Amino acid sequence: MRPRVHVLVCVHARRSDDPLRSGCGEGGPAVFEAMKRETAGVASRVWVTATGCLGHCPGRGCAVAIHPHNEHLVEVIAEDVPAVLAQALGAR
Ligand code: FES
Numbered sequence: 001m002r003p004r005v006h007v008l009v010c011v012h013a014r015r016s017d018d019p020l021r022s023g024c025g026e027g028g029p030a031v032f033e034a035m036k037r038e039t040a041g042v043a044s045r046v047w048v049t050a051t052g053c054l055g056h057c058p059g060r061g062c063a064v065a066i067h068p069h070n071e072h073l074v075e076v077i078a079e080d081v082p083a084v085l086a087q088a089l090g091a092r
Helices: 028-038 078-090
Strands: 005-010 046-051 062-067 071-076
Touching: 005 028, 005 078, 028 046, 028 062, 028 078, 046 078, 062 078, 071 078
Parallel strands: 005 046
Antiparallel strands: 005 062, 062 071
Protein backbone atom coordinates (compact mmCIF):
# COMPACT_ATOMS: atom_id res chain seq x y z
CA MET A 1 0.00 0.00 0.00
CA ARG A 2 1.35 3.41 -0.97
CA PRO A 3 -0.06 6.65 0.35
CA ARG A 4 -1.12 9.44 -1.97
CA VAL A 5 0.51 11.96 0.35
CA HIS A 6 3.11 11.53 3.08
CA VAL A 7 3.32 14.37 5.59
CA LEU A 8 6.44 14.69 7.74
CA VAL A 9 6.00 16.85 10.83
CA CYS A 10 9.14 17.97 12.62
CA VAL A 11 8.93 17.54 16.39
CA HIS A 12 12.66 17.92 17.00
CA ALA A 13 13.43 19.69 20.27
CA ARG A 14 16.60 21.51 21.19
CA ARG A 15 17.64 23.30 24.32
CA SER A 16 16.32 26.84 24.42
CA ASP A 17 19.89 28.23 24.49
CA ASP A 18 20.89 26.36 21.31
CA PRO A 19 22.16 28.71 18.57
CA LEU A 20 19.56 27.16 16.26
CA ARG A 21 16.84 28.07 18.77
CA SER A 22 14.56 25.55 20.37
CA GLY A 23 13.55 23.91 17.10
CA CYS A 24 10.11 22.45 16.51
CA GLY A 25 9.85 20.70 19.85
CA GLU A 26 7.37 23.22 21.20
CA GLY A 27 5.03 23.56 18.23
CA GLY A 28 5.55 20.27 16.43
CA PRO A 29 3.68 17.87 18.72
CA ALA A 30 0.43 19.90 18.50
CA VAL A 31 0.70 19.99 14.71
CA PHE A 32 1.41 16.25 14.58
CA GLU A 33 -1.62 15.48 16.75
CA ALA A 34 -3.83 17.76 14.65
CA MET A 35 -2.58 16.10 11.46
CA LYS A 36 -3.33 12.64 12.85
CA ARG A 37 -6.79 13.73 13.96
CA GLU A 38 -7.63 15.39 10.63
CA THR A 39 -6.46 12.41 8.58
CA ALA A 40 -8.02 9.65 10.70
CA GLY A 41 -10.63 8.92 8.01
CA VAL A 42 -8.14 8.84 5.14
CA ALA A 43 -5.20 7.14 6.84
CA SER A 44 -4.66 4.78 3.90
CA ARG A 45 -4.17 7.73 1.55
CA VAL A 46 -2.39 10.16 3.86
CA TRP A 47 0.43 9.07 6.08
CA VAL A 48 1.59 11.35 8.85
CA THR A 49 4.98 10.81 10.45
CA ALA A 50 6.70 12.70 13.25
CA THR A 51 10.29 13.33 12.31
CA GLY A 52 13.52 14.99 13.37
CA CYS A 53 14.96 18.21 12.02
CA LEU A 54 14.09 19.00 8.41
CA GLY A 55 16.70 21.73 8.25
CA HIS A 56 14.44 24.77 8.48
CA CYS A 57 14.20 25.35 12.25
CA PRO A 58 11.51 28.06 12.25
CA GLY A 59 11.24 30.53 15.09
CA ARG A 60 7.65 29.52 15.82
CA GLY A 61 5.42 26.55 15.00
CA CYS A 62 7.18 23.77 13.16
CA ALA A 63 8.39 22.62 9.76
CA VAL A 64 6.30 20.27 7.61
CA ALA A 65 7.33 18.43 4.44
CA ILE A 66 4.77 17.01 2.04
CA HIS A 67 5.70 14.28 -0.40
CA PRO A 68 5.56 13.53 -3.28
CA HIS A 69 4.99 17.26 -3.83
CA ASN A 70 8.36 18.13 -2.27
CA GLU A 71 6.74 21.04 -0.45
CA HIS A 72 8.37 22.34 2.69
CA LEU A 73 6.35 24.62 4.94
CA VAL A 74 7.62 26.53 7.96
CA GLU A 75 5.98 28.16 10.97
CA VAL A 76 3.07 25.75 10.72
CA ILE A 77 0.75 25.80 13.73
CA ALA A 78 -2.11 23.44 14.59
CA GLU A 79 -4.69 25.90 13.27
CA ASP A 80 -3.06 25.69 9.83
CA VAL A 81 -3.54 21.93 9.51
CA PRO A 82 -6.91 21.85 7.68
CA ALA A 83 -5.65 24.31 5.04
CA VAL A 84 -2.33 22.51 4.67
CA LEU A 85 -4.09 19.18 4.13
CA ALA A 86 -6.59 20.68 1.71
CA GLN A 87 -3.76 22.09 -0.35
CA ALA A 88 -1.76 18.86 -0.19
CA LEU A 89 -4.69 16.69 -1.25
CA GLY A 90 -5.84 19.12 -3.90
CA ALA A 91 -2.43 19.43 -5.49
CA ARG A 92 -1.98 16.92 -8.28
S1 FES B 1 14.06 21.56 14.36
FE1 FES B 1 12.36 21.39 13.00
S2 FES B 1 13.19 21.87 11.09
FE2 FES B 1 14.91 21.96 12.42
